[in-house]
Amino acid sequence: MKRSDHLTKKKLTVHLGTALREARLKTQWTQADVADRVGVATEVYGRMERGNLTPSVPNLRKLCLALRVDANAALGLDARDGAEWLKEADPGSEDPPRLRRLVRTLRQLGDDQLAAISGMVRTIAQHS
Known part of the structure; x- marks a missing residue:
């Protein structure tokens, strides 16, 4: 909780x-x-x-x-x-279900995996 x-x-x-x-x-x-x-x-x-x-x-x-x-x-x-x-x-209760599912998945990842995904997300955000 x-x-x-x-x-x-x-x-x-x-x-x-x-x-x-x-x-x-x-x-x-x-x-x-x-x-x-x-x-x-x-x-x-x-x-x-x-x-x-x-x-x-x-x-x-x-x-x-x-x-x-x-x-x-x-x-x-x-x-x-x-x-x-x-x-x-x-x-957090106002977040759409897809975002809540993504966050739940991200919480299961290790530090190295989170760092890789963070870099990917920053790259995508910069090119949007």
Whole structure:
């Protein structure tokens, strides 16, 4: 996993935890109350709320139903929510598939092979 992917996942997990906590506080339930309704240990739910654990999809569904929170908003997909982490797109995700395949192949090559290909690419670029 790339560092940028990890940071994005962490931001998602923190955003989700904040949304869960806010929804729980509106219901005036304790963490134990939510954990019981969802079927997880109180400690597990606490880790989710603190942004240290991403719930499974079935548990996310149960949490959203129990807390009456919209899953899109909880995940930061609601445009009105304004989640900053969503605005930070991974620049590599916009590359065309052919370029991504080429980069994957290049990563498998040794230093000498990369040097040869680099020289070839520079030559092609100069004559284009």
